[in-house]
Amino acid sequence: MKRRHFLKNTSLIGVGIGLGSSLVNCAESPKGKSTSAASTENQTKTKLPFVIATWNVPNATAKAMEVLQANGNALDAVEQGCMIEEANAEGQSVGKGGLPDRDGNVTLDACIMDKHGNCGSVVYLQNITHAVSVARKVMEDTPHVMLAGKGAEQFAISKGFKSENLLTEASKKAWEEWKVKSEYKPIINIENHDTIGMLAIDEKGDISGACTTSGLAYKMGGRVGDSPIIGSGLFVDNEVGACVATGLGEEVVKTVGSFLVVELMRQGKSPQEACEEAIRRIVTKPNSNYKDFQVGYIALNKKGDTGSYAIHKGFTMTKFQEDTNTNMQAEHYVKS
Template sequence: MQRRKFLKSSTIATAGLISSPILASCKEENKSIISENNREQPIVIATWNVENATSKAWEVLKSGGSSLDAVEQGVMIEEADVKNQSVGKGGRPDRDGNVTLDACIMDSEGNCGAVLCIENIVHPISVARKVMEDTPHVMLAGKGAEQFAYEKGFKKENLLTEKSKQEWLEWKKTAQYKPIVNIENHDTIGMLAIDNNGNISGACTTSGMAYKIAGRVGDSPIIGAGLFVDNEVGGATATGVGEEVVRTVGSFLIVELMRQGKSPQEACEEGVRRIIKKNKNKLNFQIGFIAINKKGETGGYCIQPGFSYRTYSEAGHVNNIPESYIKE
């Protein structure tokens, strides 16, 4: 009798010992689930006040589409808009009169693709995605990238509009080669998105610096410089004078700062400070960073006033004016 009582007591005690960590584990799991559900998602963020682009990306996200589809289709809106002279068709040419485009894309699995100095193709972001998905490579450049695009069914199209051509001819009269801060309050389009599954993707596209030396490539198609995504942490993208972003591997830096515990805003501010530190007494250019973390928190910071970024989530469609290092 005593033995049965002892065994029963031991069983209950043992069950208690076993169940306690299980219960604790369940509580932790539930806590994690609650945390996941509290994320701001879906959400899209893009450099500059590109309302049509973020609206398109949001449409994709709200219909249950992937973040990869959202960022691609979002920036394609700007690539096709001839009024935007810093991206896609209508972009400002190099000093020889040729419009050359750069773009890159990165998904939640760490896959990425890019095209550099591609001509005659309206949507370099879509070619970059084909590089990512249909080749063993990350980057294709120049004529090789263009030929690859034709093989994938992209159509050849003259990218130099009459407006951009006339401005280039006017520029040739003096041929002054210098960056213009916040040209048209528009520049490289970088976009980041989180979908309903919590997956992050990013895209970046540009026609590069106006009247650049033929063959020049900035940060926009360089993974880690103009764009970087880590699905466990967040993503970042840049706009402005690409050479300065390349020198600090800016977007990768910002994601790593978020990995270390900084908020997207804090990380963007530190990214700008790193560039400022390397350019003391010669801050006559613009750099703007935006970032998003896994929770859907966003941030942005820049050197010069005039930069903005747009977000679209259930909270609304907002044009954000971040603080700048140089005050107005």
């Protein structure tokens, strides 16, 4: 049942290719202002449609662009693009094959948001590969925004999703090796992959976004990061732009990072400037231990400008525009 039908029924019963402007030479001390002149210069209107995603995921952006070039909409593009990585059992941080929590359970978080501001999310989902698609079903077929745990799994199965064991032999072996010492520590860059966040703007200029992850490797059972939290891991405002986050989710949640980036763009900042400011909010906190973790943002605005920024080097963004599928590395925030 579509959300609008559900609500109606219940009411009746009383109920330029690259990382936007240049990221090179943007790094500085955490207390200062950005030295990036490119944040306000050299931003040119981008030819539509296009798609951007966190990390080096050319197969995912290629699928999304295939949808867009076939006159598909941005929502379908980001869902189908993310599904590519969810089904990639060799990428150990999204969907099938994701590294488990410390108890050996692969648990998935995902969210999706459309041009109207509608959104759906799943947290602590097990045994279902395509968490992003379940999140879309939550958005479209329920009166809710978020479903969790067994409830999310039962809902997915009721919608025809296949239940399967997501723990591959490779991930199981890695988990068993980790158990020898059981030392937990956030990994700054995991296989250049981590969470996949994707933003697309279609030929009509409409924006949608999605985010999906298996979360931190060997996390405590029940832990949920920023990825399924609307406003933290992802935010879309079709009047302004969109942002998606990756990295240590706890730090993104503390600053409601993706909403912050979009709000800064609403106030007139470019996507690049907004991403830099969002990182600055993290690293300038009193007693911040930002050198020990990674956070990165990618963003686009309604004009088609893009931006990308992270605390540490190694963070990349993939952009597919016209016939070019490009991955570029962002400059880190603090030069060592």
